[in-house]
Amino acid sequence: MNRALRRISIAVLVMFVLLLINVNYLQGFETASLASEPGNSRAFYAAQNQYERGSIITSDNVTIAASKPSAGANDSIKYQRYYPYGPEYAPVTGYDTLYSQTGIEAAENGLLSGNDSSLDVRKFIDLITGKSTKGATVQVTINSKAQAAAYNALAAGGKPGAVVAIDPSTGKILAMASYPSYNPGVLATHDGKQLVTVDNQLLADKSQPLLNRALEGTYPPGSTFKIVTSSAFLTQNPGTTINTNVASPTQLTLPQTTNVLTNNDGESCVNGTGQAQLIMAFAQSCNTTFGKIGEDVGASALDAMATNFGMNNPNLTIPLAVAQSNYLIPPSLALTAYSAIGQYNDTVTPLQEAMFSAAIANGGTLMKPYLVQQVTASDLSTVTSTTPSVLHQPVSSTVAAEVGKMMLAVVQDPTGTGYQFNASVEGVQIAGKTGTAETGVGNSGLDDAAFTCFAPYANPKIAVGVIIQGGGYGAAAAAPIAVQVIKAYLGNQ
Amino acid sequence: MSSITAPTPAVDPDNPLMPGGRSRRRTELIMLVFAFALVLFAFANVGFSLKGTLPSGTAEYLGAFIVIVLVAHLAMRRFAPWADPLLLPLAALLNGLGIVMMYRLGAQVNPATGNPEVSASATGIQILFSAIGIGCFVAVLALVREPRVLQRYTYTLGAIGILLLALPALLPGSISEVNGAKIQIAFGSLITVQPEEFAKLALAISFAGYLVAKRDVLALAGRRVLGIDLPRARDLGPIVLVWAVSLLLLVFESDIGTSAVFMGLFVAMLYIATSRTSWLLLGFIMFVVGAFAASKLVGHVGERFDIWLHPFVGSNPENNAFQLVQGLYGMASGGLLGKGLGGGQPYITPLVQSDLVISAFGEELGLAGLMAILLIYGLIVQRGLRTAMLVKDPFSKLLAGGLSFMLALQVFVIVGGVTRLIPLTGITTPFLSQGGSSLVGSWILIALLARLSDTARRPPPRSIQEEGLTQVVTLK
Numbered sequence: 001m002n003r004a005l006r007r008i009s010i011a012v013l014v015m016f017v018l019l020l021i022n023v024n025y026l027q028g029f030e031t032a033s034l035a036s037e038p039g040n041s042r043a044f045y046a047a048q049n050q051y052e053r054g055s056i057i058t059s060d061n062v063t064i065a066a067s068k069p070s071a072g073a074n075d076s077i078k079y080q081r082y083y084p085y086g087p088e089y090a091p092v093t094g095y096d097t098l099y100s101q102t103g104i105e106a107a108e109n110g111l112l113s114g115n116d117s118s119l120d121v122r123k124f125i126d127l128i129t130g131k132s133t134k135g136a137t138v139q140v141t142i143n144s145k146a147q148a149a150a151y152n153a154l155a156a157g158g159k160p161g162a163v164v165a166i167d168p169s170t171g172k173i174l175a176m177a178s179y180p181s182y183n184p185g186v187l188a189t190h191d192g193k194q195l196v197t198v199d200n201q202l203l204a205d206k207s208q209p210l211l212n213r214a215l216e217g218t219y220p221p222g223s224t225f226k227i228v229t230s231s232a233f234l235t236q237n238p239g240t241t242i243n244t245n246v247a248s249p250t251q252l253t254l255p256q257t258t259n260v261l262t263n264n265d266g267e268s269c270v271n272g273t274g275q276a277q278l279i280m281a282f283a284q285s286c287n288t289t290f291g292k293i294g295e296d297v298g299a300s301a302l303d304a305m306a307t308n309f310g311m312n313n314p315n316l317t318i319p320l321a322v323a324q325s326n327y328l329i330p331p332s333l334a335l336t337a338y339s340a341i342g343q344y345n346d347t348v349t350p351l352q353e354a355m356f357s358a359a360i361a362n363g364g365t366l367m368k369p370y371l372v373q374q375v376t377a378s379d380l381s382t383v384t385s386t387t388p389s390v391l392h393q394p395v396s397s398t399v400a401a402e403v404g405k406m407m408l409a410v411v412q413d414p415t416g417t418g419y420q421f422n423a424s425v426e427g428v429q430i431a432g433k434t435g436t437a438e439t440g441v442g443n444s445g446l447d448d449a450a451f452t453c454f455a456p457y458a459n460p461k462i463a464v465g466v467i468i469q470g471g472g473y474g475a476a477a478a479a480p481i482a483v484q485v486i487k488a489y490l491g492n493q
Numbered sequence: 494m495s496s497i498t499a500p501t502p503a504v505d506p507d508n509p510l511m512p513g514g515r516s517r518r519r520t521e522l523i524m525l526v527f528a529f530a531l532v533l534f535a536f537a538n539v540g541f542s543l544k545g546t547l548p549s550g551t552a553e554y555l556g557a558f559i560v561i562v563l564v565a566h567l568a569m570r571r572f573a574p575w576a577d578p579l580l581l582p583l584a585a586l587l588n589g590l591g592i593v594m595m596y597r598l599g600a601q602v603n604p605a606t607g608n609p610e611v612s613a614s615a616t617g618i619q620i621l622f623s624a625i626g627i628g629c630f631v632a633v634l635a636l637v638r639e640p641r642v643l644q645r646y647t648y649t650l651g652a653i654g655i656l657l658l659a660l661p662a663l664l665p666g667s668i669s670e671v672n673g674a675k676i677q678i679a680f681g682s683l684i685t686v687q688p689e690e691f692a693k694l695a696l697a698i699s700f701a702g703y704l705v706a707k708r709d710v711l712a713l714a715g716r717r718v719l720g721i722d723l724p725r726a727r728d729l730g731p732i733v734l735v736w737a738v739s740l741l742l743l744v745f746e747s748d749i750g751t752s753a754v755f756m757g758l759f760v761a762m763l764y765i766a767t768s769r770t771s772w773l774l775l776g777f778i779m780f781v782v783g784a785f786a787a788s789k790l791v792g793h794v795g796e797r798f799d800i801w802l803h804p805f806v807g808s809n810p811e812n813n814a815f816q817l818v819q820g821l822y823g824m825a826s827g828g829l830l831g832k833g834l835g836g837g838q839p840y841i842t843p844l845v846q847s848d849l850v851i852s853a854f855g856e857e858l859g860l861a862g863l864m865a866i867l868l869i870y871g872l873i874v875q876r877g878l879r880t881a882m883l884v885k886d887p888f889s890k891l892l893a894g895g896l897s898f899m900l901a902l903q904v905f906v907i908v909g910g911v912t913r914l915i916p917l918t919g920i921t922t923p924f925l926s927q928g929g930s931s932l933v934g935s936w937i938l939i940a941l942l943a944r945l946s947d948t949a950r951r952p953p954p955r956s957i958q959e960e961g962l963t964q965v966v967t968l969k
Contacts, residue, residue: 001765001766001768001887001890001891001894002882003768004764004765004766004767004768005765005878005881005882005890005894006882007764008761008764008765008878008894008898009875009878011761012871012874012875012878012897012898012901015901015902015905016867016868016870016871016874016901016904016905018905018909018914019867019904019905019908019909019912019914020864020867022909022912022913022914023824023855023860023863023864023867023908023912024860024864026821026824026825026855026912026913027824027825027827027828027829027855027859027860027863028828028829028860030825031825031826031828034821034822034825035822035825035826037805037810037818037822039810039811039818040822040825041822041841042819042822042823042825042826042837042838042841043822043826045838046826077604098604098605190604191604191607192603192604192605192606192607193605193606193607194607
């Protein structure tokens with residue numbers, strides 16, 4: 001029997017050796033491939049919670065997202081994420097939940113969580129010196145005063161919409177607010193059940209609080225698109241100036257149709273002579289004038305100009321992904337006239353609205369908008385910092401200056417559509433363009449109000465784009481919000 | 494002090510396996526202190542990792558654990574003084590680690606559910622079952638003073654074993670079903686017993702008794718075909734019966750793991766008894782054919798194979814293979830040195846407290862810890878097999894070999910399953926899994942091995958006649 005027992009012992013030995021080899025393979029060699037399996041939530045957790053997550057701060061060093069030790073005694077996750085300003089900065093920070101992230105939390109996740117390979121050397125030094133490793137701090141370009149003004153103005157208006165402010169000379173995003181918003185703090189809970197409940201509530205909310213309208217919402221630009229149309233016209237006709245007389249009929253019969261394009265209330269434009277200076281037609285936002293100009297310059301020129309202003313770009317990231325603003329070449333000349341005044345299928349994001357003015361303000365050069373100023377490791381050394389870059393040059397500086405003058409007239413000329421709040425700006429010259437876009441089938445919905453502007457006129461420091469859904473008349477609903485952002489930002493300078 | 498008279502050597506030079514006259518109970522006690530220290534460190538590790546302090550109740554839990562294990566040690570001194578000194582410390586260490594893991598799982602909330610994977614009372618219950626298990630351990634040592642006594646109950650224990658195995662299949666699913674397998678008997682909602690844990694032991698004893706009686710005929714009679722000694726058809730009865738029962742287990746209880754352990758146990762004992770390879774081949778072929786047929790007939794079994802072969806394919810990771818895959822992720826995240834007790838996320842894996850407890854150890858103690866645990870099991874098996882070699886009487890030999898092999902097979906089936914060496918089947922991990930039946934059954938197994946090793950290592954009574962002739966001088 002001992003011979004058989006010896007053989008059984010060898011069989012047992014083989015069984016244990018097989019187990020040992022297998023666990024060595026599993027835990028020694030297969031760890032990386034298992035960690036990269038898509039459904040491996042442990043790897044996700046580990047990456048998220050290995051180190052204290054870095055903070056997100058504004059350009060003026062206001063903390064808008066940070067981590068603190070978890071309060072719950074049984075909490076399996078060491079750090080609790082919190083957002084001191086809640087909904088105000090939600091479009092910027094996004095959220096960081098047990099399972100996923102959005103916004104800067106997602107775009108800079110590797111650096112915030114401390115797992116990005118660019119932090120490896122610093123982590124190694126931390127390991128040697130015995131310091132606890134922290135994720136990197138991300139500084140965004142947002143100015144806290146401008147952001148507060150933007151969000152508070154939106155919230156005071158109570159209508160869904162968004163505001164984006166850009167520094168025209170660099171492309172820094174100074175404010176980015178969306179309303180209604182949500183508090184990312186409630187999504188930072190470590191209680192999975194509660195998270196699902198809150199998440200479902202937010203998803204079911206008809207007012208779409210999770211939607212970052214500033215980057216993801218697209219709306220008809222309405223008359224603000226006349227900046228593009230004018231730019232195309234002035235570029236195509238080098239001899240013309242803003243004082244050139246252009247056709248300005250009371251009614252424009254659209255080619256190949258019996259449809260008639262009219263001005264806002266069917267009124268005659270400027271003085272009813274059928275001719276008007278371009279600047280006056282722009283200031284009073286004559287649809288007939290710009291419909292005709294659109295027919296004359298043609299859809300492909302409008303398309304090229306719109307693209308140069310940043311539209312039709314599916315890949316724009318700041319580093320958050322930005323929805324594509326569309327100028328679709330219309331199938332007929334009649335629809336081209338509509339597209340020239342920001343109707344037909346034109347859609348823009350609030351960011352794009354700000355980019356229209358930013359390009360004009362910066363002498364025709366459109367800087368690439370960006371949100372992340374710099375990333376600082378826990379040892380205060382800079383990991384990355386963003387240098388401004390040119391996105392496009394839609395117009396020459398001459399044309400930009402001309403369009404700028406026209407935008408100033410919108411606000412300063414007594415007949416301009418934005419004149420009504422000129423007095424409220426207290427010494428700051430604002431140049432802008434209002435837009436009131438018809439929405440819904442047969443113009444049944446409330447108009448979307450749009451406004452794009454820059455200030456100060458002589459030395460532009462800020463360009464603002466505002467879109468208010470169902471806001472009605474652009475000058476009334478959107479422009480005052482832009483003025484408040486400008487005042488907050490310039491008053492802070 | 495030197496002496497011209499040669500002392501009795503500590504080890505008989507003619508039989509190096511035969512130890513001399515030292516009971517080694519003090520070695521056992523020292524080894525137990527190591528086991529206690531390891532369990533204390535593990536406990537403290539959990540507490541400091543999860544809460545930054547020693548866990549509340551450390552003194553009570555650890556004190557109770559130490560007391561019951563010391564009771565076992567005293568029982569060894571009293572009833573089995575010559576037993577192998579490693580069996581008790583190794584088993585106690587595993588038992589203690591299991592208690593620590595219950596504490597660890599109960600002390601941390603799974604964020605997805607808002608609750609810990611086991612209730613906070615699981616630690617206390619596991620200690621209570623350890624006490625019951627050690628009570629049975631002491632009872633077996635006290636009642637079974639000579640292993641051969643068990644041979645008398647060959648058929649009684651066989652009948653009890655088969656009845657215990659069959660009981661869950663006969664009972665309605667509401668009483669016996671758990672996670673798709675009919676393997677338990679529920680007395681109300683609180684107490685459930687898994688009869689297979691005891692059936693295995695009864696059957697191991699029964700097989701040993703039967704095979705000792707029949708081994709000559711099973712070993713010698715038969716014809717030689719193609720170099721293999723085939724048994725006579727009339728001698729095939731028992732193996733066919735066992736095969737049939739194991740297949741019924743498969744089909745009616747969907748319990749492929751126990752079925753494999755059961756069949757493997759019988760075939761191994763048959764081989765030890767007869768030394769005939771043909772029995773091994775026959776048993777192996779019968780099991781594979783039966784399992785294959787069952788996998789075609791019973792969806793549960795076929796699914797197990799699919800999970801094993803394609804855990805990451807299609808919807809498997811989120812559905813059928815979720816448990817296996819999460820266990821693998823856990824062990825992978827542990828890597829070489831583990832996340833440390835309390836540092837991982839074992840709660841993500843379903844049933845981590847029972848079938849997949851080894852993945853929790855892999856995750857938190859890493860490859861190093863998992864290998865150590867496997868080596869502890871290996872050592873227990875090795876001590877058992879060594880006992881089988883040492884012991885003289887064939888029944889004891891068979892029983893020791895069978896029990897040791899069964900333990901090895903059980904570890905192989907569950908650890909191999911969890912680490913995806915073989916298809917995962919739900920059986921308990923001896924000493925580590927949550928659950929009283931398994932713990933009590935494992936302690937009875939250790940008691941039987943201790944009794945057998947006590948018999949094996951007990952020095953033969955000194956002949957009075959020789960005493961007058963040889964002067965025995967013990968140094969020191």
